[in-house]
Each structure stands twice: as structure tokens, then as C-alpha cells.
Amino acid sequence: MTLSEFFSPTNTWAENRYSVAGETDVSGIAGEIDQCGITYNSPEKLELRLANSFDQLSFKAGQADQSESSKQTLVVRAVGNGNQIDIQRIPFNKIQEFTLDVSDVNALELEFLLDEDVTDCNRLGKTTAVVWDIELQ
Structure with missing residues (x-):
């Protein structure tokens, strides 16, 4: 999938080639993430409108090797129709x-933020989240 297939993406997101965890030339969608936790902040999001027409979404996510900080932990949260489907913490x-599982899901949001449990999260700097190999079935 390409960035244009997401619903109204903000200008935070861009398509390019990235290096992630030693994998080079990864063709993906990336955005700079600088928000720690979701308590008071609105995380960066990518949204898909699925029209209840798919059963499964698969993708890979990680932090770009060229991220400002290598000490952050990226949190990726999947929310379908307002309900959390999955949440994963991804270290550098x-x-x-x-x-x-996206059966019976119309609006799917992928939320990206920094793990507020990391000591000094607000002072460690940004990370670049990368998403690639996105497939709907």
C-alpha cells in the first residue's frame, strides 16, 4: 500500500526508502514521532477506511536507523472502530x-507515540517510525 491509500494523512508522513534495524532500502511510509504517551497528547495517526470489506491487515514497523534518538521505544497501537486491536512496543x-484481524472494521487507525515509561522520554529526542509491507486481505 502507498500513503495515498490512507485517509487524509497529515504532512507528518512521507514515502521514501529507509534503513530499519540493519535492513537497507526499505520502501515504506515514515513520520517523525515526538509525543510521549497518550494521556495528554494526540498521537500521530495513519487511518484506513476499510468499509468492512477485509479480514486481515499485515505490516512491519520499526524505527529508522537515522532517527534522532536510538534510546526511544516506539509504541504502535491499532484501533478498529474505536476499540484497541493490538499494541506493541518496539525498541530501536x-x-x-x-x-x-480487521473483519467488521470500517475505520482502522494506526497510532504512533513514544513509550512514556522510558526514563526521560521527553528529553531523549524524536524517532522516525517506519511502516512497510502493508497488505490487506
Whole structure:
């Protein structure tokens, strides 16, 4: 999937080639993430409108090797029709694969934020979240 297939993406997101956890030339969608936790902040989001027409979404996510900070932990949260489907914490130099059940889901949001449990999260700097190999079935 490409960025244009997401519902009204903000200008935070861009398509390019990235290096993630030693994998080079990864063709994906990336955005700078600088919000720690979701208590008081609105996380960066990518949204898909699925029209209840798919059963599964799979993708990979990680932090770009060129991220400002290598000490952050990226949190990726999947929310379908307002309900959490999955949440994963991804440290620098790791790749997380997702396989989500999206049957009966119309609006799917992928939320990206920094793990507020990391000591000095607000002072460690931004990270660049990368999402790739996005497939709907």
C-alpha cells in the first residue's frame, strides 16, 4: 500500500526508502514521532477506511536507523472502530510484524507515540517510525 491509500494523512508522513534495524532500502511510509504517551497528547495517526470489506491487515514497523534518538521505544497501537486491536512496543534496532484481524472494521487507525515509561522520554529526542509491507486481505 502507498500513503495515498490512507485517509487524509497529515504532512507528518512521507514515502521514501529507509534503513530499519540493519535492513537497507526499505520502501515504506515514515513520520517523525515526538509525543510521549497518550494521556495528554494526540498521537500521530495513519487511518484506513476499510468499509468492512477485509479480514486481515499485515505490516512491519520499526524505527529508522537515522532517527534522532536510538534510546526511544516506539509504541504502535491499532484501533478498529474505536476499540484497541493490538499494541506493541518496539525498541530501536528491532522490527515488529503485525497481523491484525480487521473483519467488521470500517475505520482502522494506526497510532504512533513514544513509550512514556522510558526514563526521560521527553528529553531523549524524536524517532522516525517506519511502516512497510502493508497488505490487506
